[in-house]
Amino acid sequence: MSILKVARMGHPVLRAKARPLEKSEIKNPALQLLIDDMVDTMYEYSGVGLAAPQVHESVRLFVAMLDEDGRGEGEATVFINPEIAPGGDTVVEGWEGCLSIPDVRGRVPRVQQLTVSALDRDGKRFDLVLEGFPARVVQHETDHLDGVLFLDRMTTLASLTYLDEYSRYHARRADADDDDDEGDEEE
Ligand code: NI
Numbered sequence: 001m002s003i004l005k006v007a008r009m010g011h012p013v014l015r016a017k018a019r020p021l022e023k024s025e026i027k028n029p030a031l032q033l034l035i036d037d038m039v040d041t042m043y044e045y046s047g048v049g050l051a052a053p054q055v056h057e058s059v060r061l062f063v064a065m066l067d068e069d070g071r072g073e074g075e076a077t078v079f080i081n082p083e084i085a086p087g088g089d090t091v092v093e094g095w096e097g098c099l100s101i102p103d104v105r106g107r108v109p110r111v112q113q114l115t116v117s118a119l120d121r122d123g124k125r126f127d128l129v130l131e132g133f134p135a136r137v138v139q140h141e142t143d144h145l146d147g148v149l150f151l152d153r154m155t156t157l158a159s160l161t162y163l164d165e166y167s168r169y170h171a172r173r174a175d176a177d178d179d180d181d182e183g184d185e186e187e
Contacts, residue, residue: 095108
């Protein structure tokens with residue numbers, strides 16, 4: 001297994017629309033290795049999500065940590081050819097970061113709840129209903145498959161901040177009650 005090089009903002013692969021994977025491709029050892037390497041790469045950089053275009057592969061695949069509090073604990077979930085259906089009109093704003101836009105954070109509106117339908121690494125379909133931070137991660141990663149970066153989703157750039165200043169002025173305090181401020185991690 002290897003740690004992969006992460007494409008940074010400006011690389012055209014991050015702006016391309018990724019192609020769906022054929023079911024027959026999923027069992028391919030090269031694709032299985034890509035999945036393992038993406039998980040390792042996400043862990044290496046303490047990310048909570050990583051999409052294939054971020055490692056220069058323009059296919060509809062991402063890996064993500066779906067724990068509620070956004071600490072990136074537990075096991076990675078693999079999503080192939082994901083489709084998102086919003087679970088209502090409620091939109092919440094929360095901090096996001098991106099491994100392809102290092103050390104920058106901004107507040108992004110996302111739907112609070114969604115259903116995601118995807119194939120797992122064995123090519124089996126699964127559906128998940130997600131809410132809050134895991135729903136945010138899945139929206140961020142699915143955007144990567146369409147060449148969309150979180151900056152594109154910000155309604156204003158006024159909250160844009162470097163990580164040091166984020167930690168100093170905006171990071172969640174222990175007593176804060178806003179449960180959607182999970183900006184320590186990158187996706
Ligand atoms: Ni990202």
